Amino acid sequence: MNSMLLLIIVLFALMLLVGGKQGGNSFLALCVNSLIIMVAVILMAGGFAPVWVALIASMIILATTIFFSSTDMEVAAPAFIAALVVMVALTALILYVDRYSAAAGFGSEDGEDLEGMSVAIGISFRQIGVAAGLMSTLGAIAEAAIAVAAGVNELDVDKDRVGIKRMGREITGTAINTLFFGFFGSFVGLFVWFGQLHYTLAVVLNNKIFVGELLDVLFSIIAVILTVPTTIWVVRHRQHAAKRQA
Amino acid sequence: MNYKRMIPWLLAAFALLAVWFGLRNDAFLYHQPVAEVLSVRQVRSTAEVDSNNNHDHQIRQRVRARFLNTNKRGQVVSFNNDYNTSEGIDFPLRSGQQVFLNHGAAGYQLNDAKRDTVTGVLLALVVLLLILFSGKHALVTMVSIALNTVVFYAGIHLELGSHGNGPWYLVVGMALLFTVLTVLFVIGPRSVAVCIASATILATTAAVLIGYAIMVSTGYKGIHIEQVKYVTQNPRLIFFAQIVIGSLGAVLDETSDISVAIFQLPAAAGQRFKAGMAIGRNVMGPLISVLFMIFMADTFTESILWLRNGNTIAYTVSWVMGLGFVQSLISAFGIVLAVPITSGLAALLAGRRQTAK
Secondary structure: OOHHHHHHHHHHHHHHHHHHHHHHHHHHHHHHHHHHHHHHHHHHHOOOOHHHHHHHHHHHHHHHHHHHHOOOHHHHHHHHHHHHHHHHHHHHHHHHHHHHHOOOOOOHHHHHHHOOOOOOOOOOHHHHHHHHHHHHOHHHHHHHHHHHHHHHHHOOOOOOHHHHHHHHHHHHHHHHHHHHHHHHHOOHHHHHHHHHOOOOHHHHHHOHHHHHHHHHHHHHHHHHHHHHHHHHHHHHHHHHHHHHHO | OOHHHHHHHHHHHHHHHHHHHHHHOOHHHOOOOEEEEEEEEEEEEEEEEOOOOOEEEEEEEEEEEEEOOOOOOOOEEEEEEEEEOOOOOOOOOOOOOEEEEEEEOOEEEEEEEOOHHHHHHHHHHHHHHHHHHHOHHHHHHHHHHHHHHHHHHHHHHHHHHOOOOOOHHHHHHHHHHHHHHHHHHHOOOOHHHHHHHHHHHHHHHHHHHHHHHHHHHOOOOOOOHHHOOOOOOOHHHHHHHHHHHHHHHHHHHHHHHHHHHHHOOOOOHHHHHHHHHHHHHHHHHHHHHHHHHHHHHOOHHHHHHHHHOOOOHHHHHHHHHHHHHHHHHHHHHHHHHHHHHHHHHHHHHHHHHHHHO
């Protein structure tokens, strides 16, 4: 039996067992997102502008992640709006930074993987880098937005400002831990390589691949930091509007 | 707006400018020649078509630059920069950009871009935003990350001492240290910390064991472990190290959410377990997608390269995206298993603490 298939089946079983119907929904969201990621990559390779493909794919991924994992509209709706706002701001930041970083495409350490390949593919690797940078932040944005929206709904937005502030800080802190370990994790191989070839700190800090990866993590962290106040603002706005109507 | 509230923001903007200025003028720290581009002129553009009928342009720039360090400081140098418009392995230069140069037989040549300014400024931006939005809490997070970075660095060095063939328990030791350090910093030396750390370790171990058992029993069929990037020896160990370390933060996030909530709940063990499961069910989906998006986005560049080089979609998904999927799946095991493990452990431990009172 194919290893991948068995891994997928076991995950599905575990999620159903632990999460019941909600676990099944979360698994479904993962399947939909996998499909969207594959379609997005195929479209980019097919010549569609990578940044636009990424923006549209990102909206769908945010929607599935948020609405499938939270059935409560009071949580999901403001979380989704806040996530979209952060996504747009982040796109601008990534486009700007990637213009100056010259970190897209492949580094000299990728040489072996490029053997026999033509890199003059007629698609801008810088734009692909922007697309990848944006899409790698989506999970973190969605997670933070849901956590904040759910937390704020339990507290009183106007009276319990201290509580809300503390909750925001805790969510930011744990999310940063999650992201940094994810970064360390994708980095073990590259760091062993750096060490074996005795790269100096100066070389590492200017290394194309290292900088590209580090920038992506920093984008995610900025996304989380911005998601917290944005979500609080959206929830507060909605509650005030609801009060005015009542 | 209140003027007093603007002061921290102004200070932050000033600090950011200072970092930018410092890094623009740090060439004296480098041994390699650093130069700043003065002007760029496009001298040639050649259309290119490769064997897969990809249309691209090869462009030659004539670049004038001024040395910023070494004994040539202040002198002007000219060289050519060739790049493809797709910028796969090379890139265009802009005036004002700082670059490293190499001295070869044909005079000075472009070596690479100097990237410390953009990295440093963005890093400073993150630190400043954290301080502005999270205050003291940010400091704890940053110290914990700094310490973990030291552990990571030391671990990699030990691994290198064994010539890239380090034993698996080195990875385990690193993971244990990461867990204990992070929990101590985020939670502090409280009884709930013991619960969080043990649940994290148990869940991660269970996830890796299940993942390993599945892959071994199916003979790694359909998984191209040799595709682990930048690894020459022992790709399996490195791959599992990546999974363990990569998922640790997400699992820790979840176990602390559940444990802290359960420890505050004055109820019977059974009810506490149920409450923990309810919290876990809500957070596990989004947490899985955090890692999933990070791991998958990492494969975009290479996937598109493969597709444009005439590989089929199925082949590209299996060979390039495959490992990203596997990493996400095994990490997801840990995140899902952490829910019942933490709920059970917290219900038991919290109960014991309360009866002891």
